[in-house]
Amino acid sequence: MFTTAPTAYDVERSQAIVRLIIAPIITSYALLLYQQSFIESLLALQVLWLMTMCFVVSLVLWVDIRRRPGNRPVRRVLTMLIDYGCLTAMIAVGDAPMLPIYAILLWVTVGYGLRYRSGYLLLATIMAMISLLIIVSTSAYWRSQPYLIFTLVLTTLMVPAYIHALLKRSRRATEAEQAANLAKSQFLAQASHDLRQPIHSISLFTACLRDSSLDTEQKRLVENIDKSLHSVTRLFRSILDIYSLDSGKVVPQIEVLPLHKLLQHLIQQNTEAARWAGVDIRLHCPPVYVRADHGLLNTMLQNLLSNALKYAPGQPLLVGCRRKGTGLSIEFYDKGRGIAAAHLDNIFEEFYRVRQARDSDVEGMGLGLTIVRRLGKLLGLRIRIRSVEGRGTLAAIDGLQRVAAPVERASPASGASQAPRMLDGLRICLIEDDQNVLLATATLLKKWGCEVATFTSIPDVSPNFDLVVTDFDLGREASGADCIAHVRALSGRNVPAIIMTGHDVRRVQEQLGDEEIPILSKPVQPAELRSLLVALKQKALAA
Known part of the structure; x- marks a missing residue:
């Protein structure tokens, strides 16, 4: 999901590797022609000598790129001169048998444009035209083929021109997309702050009401407000989580976590939600420690727990931790109605919700498992769902690595x-x-x-x-x-x-x-x- 454009260093090095591969291919082609008696031994030796020189120079360039990575325009221009020099010499010396090498010349021209954008495409096109000019001026065979030369010249001009037009459109589309993403980021950042404030104040006012002297009907109304606010908060967090993942801003901060305390705190935070759903949550987890990002792992656990409360109301829920292979698994077992096999392949898709005929409306946007899976990929964890209709569902996070307990510092008891x-x-x-x-x-x-x-x-x-x-x-x-x-x-x-x-x-x-x-x-x-x-x-x- 989080992809970035390749750096200049990566592109140049990959180009250098391709150059090292092409030289032996051309050599093999020339030797095959010689073996089939299409070219004489003198031409085969010339090709072998030229390709050996090109391979040595390409190897030197590859070493230099590894030692001094980065955007170095002088080296790029030197590389272009070497590429076009070798290809020009091959085509000029080889006459008709080496005509297929022109395809590589055209590929190199387009490749420079795609790798380094329009400026280098223009320079590569000029060098390709100079190559053709040198080939015609030094080879009697090419001078005897005016229509072929005319065709190659048109191809050398028209293909890069078309690529330039595509690059221009692509650049405009990218700039528009970046501007839209920036505007969306700014809007969501401001909306996030502005929406949190009223939700936060409502939550605190509701807590004030709950601590007041209320009759039974008033307490019921306050509890209903709490339920609605809890739903809004969960939806709000889901939207922000999926936005953060899409924007590529989520970077795991790995630390040692006490898994039992993490799960215990998660259950405490959801005590009211579990009571509303009529779910009795039981925890079975030894006092083990794992390496993970606290916030991201907690978000994954919260989404799995919320799903169990929504889709298995009135049923017991077991949250457990056990060894699986060389790692640890956190598993949620519920005894709800389960998920049909036809839905299991789609439940991780965005906005996908398992619905059946005459279902009551279940709150949510269908983002919970999507968020869990994407965060799992960031943390190198695997999400496992197993379900049997009428018997319940198992949702698990696999791949947590157990570590030794850190040196504990004295900490105050939980309030x-x-x-x-x-x-x-x-x-x-x-x-x-x-x-x-x-x-x-x-x-x-x-x-x-x-x-x-x-x-x-x-x-x-x-x-x-x-x-x-x-x-x-x-x-x-x-x-x-x-x-x-x-x-x-x-x-x-x-x-x-x-x-x-x-x-x-x-x-x-x-x-x-x-x-x-x-x-x-x-x-x-x-x-x-x-x-x-x-x-x-x-x-x-x-x-």
Whole structure:
């Protein structure tokens, strides 16, 4: 999927290899003609000597390209002179028997244009015409064939001219496509940020409502809002995931991951979704470690889990890990209705959804398994689906490599298991330029017992904060990193901080330059935020 145009180094080296192959082919052709008595021994010796010289020069060029790769125009022009010099000498010396060599001359001319674009095509065409001129002026046979020469001249001019027209159209189409992709990238980047904000604020407001004193009917309404928001968030993430894959921006960052903790956290994040679906999730995974990209592997697992919740509601789900060959597999077993064999070959296609007559409408866009497969290719993993109608489905990720456990550092306990009032009295500096998000976050933090001071940009006061929670993009005046640095400078200590962002997390990490500051991607789950707050508070108390 992620392909790039070949570099000048790759093209020149491949061209040099082709040149080394062509020389023996021409030599073999001449020897075959000599064996069949079509040419005399003198001509065969001349061809052999010329091809030997060309092969030696080609070998020198190949070595030079390997040692000094890159775009070197002088070397390219020298290469063209060598190519046309050898071909011209062959055709001029060989007369009629060497006429087929003209096909190679024309191929070389077109090849320079395709490899190096129109400027080199023009230069190659001029050199080809000079070659024909030299051939005619030095060979009596060619001078006796005016119609043949006229035909070769027209061919030498018309074929490159047509190639030039095609290259021009191709260049225009490529430029238009690049402009469209750039416009789409800019639009989706802005839309991603702008859409995350309201989804994020709705999620926080809903969490505030859930913690309020509600009657049964009101709790049911809030839960329905949560369900709808969960669906919107999942669809939104699928669209962004497929866009990131199409744009070629996804680069795996391999690290050592605790697989059991990763799966446990995944199940915790989907507790509400599993409850809505009536699914009891069981986990069987030993405390093993694997090498993978945390974010990409988590996205793959989330999509497989979401599929199981959607297509096997009311049925138990087993998430397991076991050895398979030399690697490890993560497997999802559900007891849903299964997938018909006719659908199994198509389920990885974009927007493909398994539908049967009188099916109820199942939410989603049919992108989940597409994303899983494409991310699997990036990570060198294989996706396996096995299903039996009426009995259930197995979805597995194969090929994970088990590694030794890293040296563990003391880490605070997860906040998910802590009492709700663990955050009482935590003094938070909250910075957010979106008023709805600012209000929603502040309201939720206060419900958790925090003391919150709100700002829309760099704080203008310097109370003794315990923690900074900030958006990263705060307009033109400052960034979240600037605000964190400002608060730390005023307080004279390294105040812990959290960044919540609607932009690409890795780009924010690069700009931030501080691995100790956790970054949450909007829309943030309230439970995830509270867990992190508790962990940071415990870490501060232990220090």
